[in-house]
Amino acid sequence: MLRINCPFCGLRDHHEFTYGGDATVERPALSERSMEAWYQYVFVRTNPAGWMQEYWQHTGGCRAWLVVERNTRTHEIGATHLARDRITEVDRG
Amino acid sequence: MQAYSAWNLFTHALRGHKQWPEAWRKRAPKSGYDAIIVGGGGHGLATAYYLARNHGIRNVAVLEKGWIGGGNVGRNTTIVRSNYMIGGNTPFYEWSMKLWEGLAHDLNFNVMLSQRGHMILAHSADQLHAFTRKANTMRAHGIDAEILDRDALLREVPYLNDAPDARFRFHGAIVQRRGGTARHDAVAWGYARAADRLGVEIIENCAVEDFIVEGGRIKGVETSQGTIRAERVGLAVAGHSSELGRKLDLELPIESHVLQAFVTEPVKPLVDHVIAFGAELFYLSQSDKGGLVFGGSIDGYNSYAARGNLPIVHNVAELACAVAPCFSRLRLLRHWGGVMDMSMDGSPIISKTPIDNLYFNGGWNYLGFKATPASGWTFAHTIANDAPHELNACYSLDRFRHGVQLDEEGTGPFPRLH
Known part of the structure; x- marks a missing residue:
């Protein structure tokens, strides 16, 4: 069982969470007209073997979206923080 | 390199099967x-x-x-x-x-191809309609497909859980008789x-x-x-x-995900087909050794570790018992994982x-x-x-x-x- 440390709820089993995939993928600005940029966002993944940043939502708890560092080779879990604290370039405009 | 044939099997048997050349x-x-x-x-x-x-x-x-x-x-x-x-x-x-x-x-x-038939169970009238459409598409391509109604399904697979209080009762199934295992x-x-x-x-x-x-x-x-x-x-x-x-x-x-499989202790012949549950992803067959082989969903998060996690073990065990309560007393002998390319x-x-x-x-x-x-x-x-x-x-x-x-x-x- 993976155990994820939710900043609000504490250490919880991963089946309380819903997986949201690679957290390093950034959605282009809605005004972006380049098909290439959208292709990269929707389909292309780096799929790292090792440490990965990924989204998990605590659907069985506080419902917060988290960014969790996890090792895809060992399932070891590293730092966890709130997704809203991760301000992206697109958010900054 | 020597062909495998009845004659070669016979001549090697006389020599105690000690002189077969390596396969590759x-x-x-x-x-x-x-x-x-x-x-x-x-x-x-x-x-x-x-x-x-x-x-x-x-x-x-x-x-x-x-x-x-x-x-x-x-x-x-x-x-x-x-x-x-x-x-x-x-x-x-x-x-x-x-x-x-x-x-x-x-x-x-x-390769021990066993065309024992592959069936997917339908748990609602709508699901059976969707399967009928699939069967028609297959037939239009010259592929064998058969729709079983509820009575025909329960006659052919009598151990399915059709109790009045069953969570997923059966409306029928789509069957491909040429499907099976190898x-x-x-x-x-x-x-x-x-x-x-x-x-x-x-x-x-x-x-x-x-x-x-x-x-x-x-x-x-x-x-x-x-x-x-x-x-x-x-x-x-x-x-x-x-x-x-x-x-x-x-x-x-592509993302890499882990998919688990399971085998139970061997029992006498019970499951004649390959059966896929229709309400969730679960599929089973019985191996020639008698063990029931179970499969379910991927674990659901990126992984290169060829081992799975407990929620899927629970899930697969629950689904097995939902299909047929008589499986509930079987013990799982082994479970293992493989790393899959999951495409977008x-x-x-x-x-x-x-x-x-x-x-x-x-x-x-x-x-x-x-x-x-x-x-x-x-x-x-x-x-x-x-x-x-x-x-x-x-x-x-x-x-x-x-x-x-x-x-x-x-x-x-x-x-x-x-």
Whole structure:
């Protein structure tokens, strides 16, 4: 069982969470007209073997979206923080 | 190399079966080949075999980082079927099914194909209607498909849980009688042996560490056993496609996920078919040794660890008991995991790549084992002709760029949902 440390709820089993995939993928600005940029966002993944940043939502708890560092080779879990604290370039405009 | 036949079996029996030659020769790599296949799983071996058999390209090496049969070809639930509905998938998997039907003779190796019938259970009238549409599509392509109503299903599979308080009662099923199982190890060994007989060199314990690309064209590979040059290189390393793709700057619409399988203690014959539950992803069959073989969903998060997690173990056990409460007292003997390429549309990729003479085969999701013969057949064609076969043209790597994905389940670009 993976155990994820939710900043609000504490250490919880991963089946309380819903997986949201690679957290390093950034959605282009809605005004972006380049098909290439959208292709990269929707389909292309780096799929790292090792440490990965990924989204998990605590659907069985506080419902917060988290960014969790996890090792895809060992399932070891590293730092966890709130997704809203991760301000992206697109958010900054 | 000696053919397997009744006469040879008899003569070797007289000698205590101590003088059978090895099924394929142990090889050290040469400095160059006409073609290299990276990955000695079912698909890589099948590709090498059909390159030699169909296209006369025999100066071929298959490079396997571990040993033959040690990867996903030996980790699946051994199901073969061709009950797919959307364009492209229907003819591809049917060609695979046809190849399965002649495979043991073709390879001179008993792959123990057992066409015991594959059925998917329907738990609502609407689901049965959807299955009827699928069955009609299959029949229009000349594939056998049958719809069983509730009474016919319960007559044929009497142990299903049809109690009045059952959560998922049965409205019927779609059946493909030609579907069933094959012995997965035999598929790997059979293709390896047959390819070896045609001159293909199978090199085990040879990990590809890097690639030689000159002027946008592949020229060979760097391996743990030295540099090997080749005019053409095919990748068939599903599960680890992204790791090799990274060395080539290939952009891949793939995530690696772990898929578990389970086997129970052996019991007397009970499950005559391959049965897929219709309310959630769960499928089972009974092995020749008597163990029930269970499969379920992927664990649902990216993983390169070939071991699964407890929620899926629970889930699969619960679904088994929902299908048939008589399974509840069986003990699971083993469970294991395999690392799958999950593609963004749930369909495979058999394709040319942006690098000349480099070809890619991967993204197999749940589909790899049943597709082994057709995958090898069409990938060999793609490599030999530098152009896809008509059956794999739809599986191009650039379909994602052009919006022509093949999403059989209709779940969108989310690998964990396929």
